[in-house]
Amino acid sequence: MARPDYYAILGVTRGADETEIKRAYRRVALESHPDRFPDDEQAHERFREASEAYEVLSDPLKRARYDSSRLLPEGLDLTRPPNVATARELFANMFGDVFGSRRNDRRKGRDIRYTLSVELADAVLGSSHTISFEGRGACESCEGSGTEPEGREAIECPNCAGGGEVKTGGLFSRRSKCGRCDGLGMIQQDPCVTCxxxxxxxxxxxxxxxLPPGTDSGTMKVLRGQGEPGRFGGDAGHLRITINVKPHPWLRRDGQNLLAKLPVPFTRAALGGKIPVPTIEGWVDMEVPAGVQSGAKLRLRGKGVPDGRGGRGDQFVELQVETPKQLEGTRTKELLLELDRTMQREPVLPEHRELLAALAAHEGRKHQN
Known part of the structure; x- marks a missing residue:
């Protein structure tokens, strides 16, 4: 479990006396007390850490035990056989990161991620949307500077010399976030009262x-500089919007084409004629040829997805011929029986005619035997 750096939390040096520690605690407590900032979780956490640090450092016995526990760097196990990793860890804790691998990006604003769910038609045909959410934005009173209007500018933190980190622990020192400036390296002299x-x-x-026409699910739009604002003049993060296309009740996208499955009464499949078909732009009438079979695919040209170059895909409609159910005692059953007798005498499909001919030849051979 990581040992917190109580000196860094209060923003004092390791040699600070009791008066300095008390003064530092009062300052942090005033800046983050839950009674003053009831809705700020970060302030609550900082107040808790400061109270814990003061409880230890203000008691000489507890402070001595705490100092002893911090003589070795965090996570350094001297019982392990020495190797390159342990040597590098020891060197980094004693002398800091002289190779510059610790990147200081504390002033850059964080990116914000947002998922925008849209209908299939909005994505295929293109659309405009207004999104709203509660998030961290630049303070309008100080325009994101953190300084009260006409106030003095922020200064370099004297505790960490603007580095945002302090070294504590004697020979086996380690770097921790400076508690005086909260790791920013700068301190507001006249902080904005609003933020x-x-x-x-x-x-x-x-x-x-x-959204341009043809937008697909999973597409990400990036609004640069619209994320969380940076600190002390740092760059703002980006707003990254991921597009989620909701399922359509009848249509499915396949590249630049749209697919649909459409139930058709078997009478219409047999007789042919026009049937209403859903498309991305509304319902249209489609001509079904007489005698079409279940599973057949018909094409509606130019009813698919725009390709961004002035062209557009097609829509394919797969027909599913419906078979009536619950016919007992209905006029439909009588008509179907008559139709069945007719089709037995006059089959439509070549395969059916061949099958009936083969069956007739088989029955003839049986009678001869």
Whole structure:
């Protein structure tokens, strides 16, 4: 379990006396007390950490035990056989990261991710949407600077010399986030009263999103600079919007084409004629040829997905011929029986005629025997 750096949390050096520790605790407590900021979870966590740090460092016995426990770097196990990894870990903790692999990006704003769910027609034909959510945005009072209007500019943190980190622990030192500036390396002299010097506040944010024709599910749109704002002039993050296309009740996309399965009464399949078909732009009448079979696919040209170059795919309609059920005692059953007798005498499919001829020849041979 990681050992917290109580000195860094309070923003004091390891040699600070009791008066400095008490003064630092009062400052942090005033900046983050839950009674002053009841809805700020970060402030609550910082107040808890500061109270825990003060409880230990203000007691000489507890402080001595704590200092002893921090003589070795966090996670360094001297019982392991030495190797390159342990040597590098020891070197980094004693002398810091002289190779510059610790990247300092504390001032850059974080990216925001948002999922926009749209109908299939909105994605295929193109559409505009307004999205809204509550998130961290630049404070309007100070325009994201964190400084009260006409106030003094932020200064370099004297505790960490602007580095955002402090070294504690003697010979086996380690780096920890500076508690005086919360790891930012800068301190507001005249913090904005609206955002308490942070430059950001939680507020309702709205954006207009335009989807071009042919947008597919999983497409990501990036609104650069519209994520969380940076600190002390840092770059803002990006707003990354992932498009989720909701299932359509009848249509399914397959590349630049659309697919549909359509039930057709067997009488219409036999006689042919026009039937209504759903498309991405509404219902249209489609001509069904007489005698069409179940599983047949018909094409509606130009009713598919735009390709972005002025062209457009097609829509394919797979016909599923319906067979009537629950016919007992109905006029439909009588008509079907008559139709069955007619089809036995006058089969339509060549395969059916061949089958009946083969059956007749078989019955003739049986009678001869």
């Amino acid at each position: 308490r010097g942070r430059g950001v506040i939680r507020r309702e944010r709205s954006f207009d999103v335009r």
